[in-house]
Amino acid sequence: MTDEPPLLELSGLNKIYENGFHAVKNVSFTIESGLLVGLIGPNGCGKTSMMRCINQMHKISSGDVLIDGESVLGKTPADIARKVSNVPAELKASFGLTVYETVMLGRYPYLQNVWWETDEDEDLVEDVMKKFGVYELRDRPLNMLSSGERQRALIAKAYVQEPRLMLVDEPTAHLDMKYKLEVMEYLNAMVKKDMSILVAEHDISLMARYCKKCIIMKRGEIYAIGDPKEVITEQLIQDVYEVSASVGFDKDGELFVLPKRYTGNYHL
Numbered sequence: 001m002t003d004e005p006p007l008l009e010l011s012g013l014n015k016i017y018e019n020g021f022h023a024v025k026n027v028s029f030t031i032e033s034g035l036l037v038g039l040i041g042p043n044g045c046g047k048t049s050m051m052r053c054i055n056q057m058h059k060i061s062s063g064d065v066l067i068d069g070e071s072v073l074g075k076t077p078a079d080i081a082r083k084v085s086n087v088p089a090e091l092k093a094s095f096g097l098t099v100y101e102t103v104m105l106g107r108y109p110y111l112q113n114v115w116w117e118t119d120e121d122e123d124l125v126e127d128v129m130k131k132f133g134v135y136e137l138r139d140r141p142l143n144m145l146s147s148g149e150r151q152r153a154l155i156a157k158a159y160v161q162e163p164r165l166m167l168v169d170e171p172t173a174h175l176d177m178k179y180k181l182e183v184m185e186y187l188n189a190m191v192k193k194d195m196s197i198l199v200a201e202h203d204i205s206l207m208a209r210y211c212k213k214c215i216i217m218k219r220g221e222i223y224a225i226g227d228p229k230e231v232i233t234e235q236l237i238q239d240v241y242e243v244s245a246s247v248g249f250d251k252d253g254e255l256f257v258l259p260k261r262y263t264g265n266y267h268l
């Protein structure tokens, strides 16, 4: 038995926006080291809001987020960035930066006082660009890459940050099936004993294929947590999405979800 705290612990987390909307409702769970964890749920159920509370991009309304047993409350952005890196779903305008400059940004939490990267930073960035297949693209601006190339560069940036936890928001949106699998292979390969990844994603079959644990949200609350092959059922899809679906296993034992019909009311 070890007394080590979990890598990530959310306890009674609430996020209420300034307009009074309660986006994350009393959420508690833990994530251990060395796991790729899928975060699943309908549009607007609070996945991004929750992830932004974890890395303090958003102020927590109440409750706490602990990383390695330490609260994120009161920590500086650099303190948090040494523990948590982020691959956002949408790119901001600043991403006219080249691939090299973008990946190097991942080292900023480690730079002392001045913006002056060391030889070690440069070697690490070069190695990681090669690992993620973006070395040849290093002088290209990020906004002139294909979606798949850009996603690899952003994941490389998050990786050179050497975090304990990586938050990845909808990494396969806009990607074809080959690139979807490629991104998931990269994420899967990165999860090491001392790091975990929380990935928000709408493709449930893909999550079931790669994640041993998934967290399912509905209207700001946790609806289920567990092995996707156990928790994802036709009843769950009906309850969470109001969609009738076939959920089955293929001949290799991989779970698939085939949505058939929306059973709620359309407002046309």
Ligand SMILES: Nc1ncnc2c1ncn2[C@@H]1O[C@H](COP(=O)(O)OP(=O)(O)OP(=O)(O)O)[C@@H](O)[C@H]1O
Pocket: 017, 018, 019, 021, 023, 041, 042, 043, 044, 045, 046, 047, 048, 049, 050
């Ligand atoms: N700054 C804000 N002020 C008020 N409400 C907000 C704000 N940001 C998000 N929301 C609302 O909070 C709810 C949760 O949004 P969030 O982006 O966290 O959902 P999501 O699960 O990530 O959705 P998606 O899958 O569509 O990305 C939504 O109803 C959204 O409109």
